[in-house]
Amino acid sequence: MNASDDDVLSQLAPLIQVRPQVEQHCLFGPGWSAPHRRDGAGWAPFHIVLAGEARVSLPDAGRTLTLAAGDVLLLPHGAPHTVHSPGPGAPAATTLASQDNGVVAVRRTSDLAGKRDAAPALELICGRFAFERVADNPLLALLPDAVHLKGGGRRLARLVETLRDEVAEPRPGGRAIATDLARVLFTMILRGHLEGHGEGTEVVGLLARPATARVVAALVGDPARAWTLDELADAAHLSRASLVRAFRAAGAPAPLAFLAQVRMTLAVRHLVAEGLSLAETAARVGYESESAFSRAFKRQYNAAPGDYRDAARAI
Secondary structure (H helix, E strand, C coil), X not given: CCCCCCCHHHHHHHHHCEEEEEEEEEEECCCCEEEECCCCCCEEEEEEEEECEEEEEECCCCEEEEEECCCEEECCCCCCEEEECCCCCCCCCCCEEEEECCCCEEEEECCCCCCCCXXXXXXXXXXXXXXXXXXXXXXXXXXXXXXXXXXXHXXXXXXXXXXXXXXXXXXXXXXXXHHHHHXXXXXXXXXHHHHCCCCCCCHHHHHCCHHHHHHHHHHHHCCCCCXXXXXXXXXXXXXXXXXXXXXXXXXXCCHHHHHHHHHHHHHHHHHHHXXXXXXXXXXXXXXXXXXXXXXXXXXXXXXXXXXXXXHHHCC
């Protein structure tokens, strides 16, 4: 993705309206486990590994990620997870000593409590991003459940080093500076995800191409609109046939099929995370009736919307 007049990331990132919270500086010895419940709608936890190695178990996805020094993990939709020491399984939840240093809560395992100079097996910075106006930010819903940047690159490394200095060596203004650095961190996470083509999201390939990116921007701006292929082709500055070919080249379905996927992805967020009714959800994602919405939802997820919502909330 190159800087240009078609810099879609610079155009779309402000639409997400993120409010960062840098919350914890974690210093852990061996054999520990820190479970995290599902966050509420609009909250996305992040973890930055400064030193050592950690694993993150994601029960909803049925997988475990390994994080090494320099890695950053963002969970855009607040998925429940357990961060734990390396090994075949997560140990029992660990009691952590916590002390506020004026910028963040410094959390230590018992073997490091009271030993300020002891070298930890793992050092983390943890926090959350609060997304305002979640219902009006469908771009957020197009991100995968986990965005894992491996290594992050020298630019991200410099940012993280500065962030660590602010949380580990508190000075006046440290909390405000850490918050501003985390806001930059969010945009850099997005950029790293897009440049690396992320994991499991078709929108990445679309945003990497100026013509299809303009279509995504149009759909993001008004997902409930009754879009036609002609209107989307006009937005892309392409013919209808060229637009369809461009979507296929990006590994995405045809434009109107992609719109249907976007609407269903948003529907899940509205139903599960925000607790909207079926009628409200149907209207938000462009269906004129609950019955039409329910049929489309069942085709996509093999479950009625209400059943899907109840099963997800039971997790």
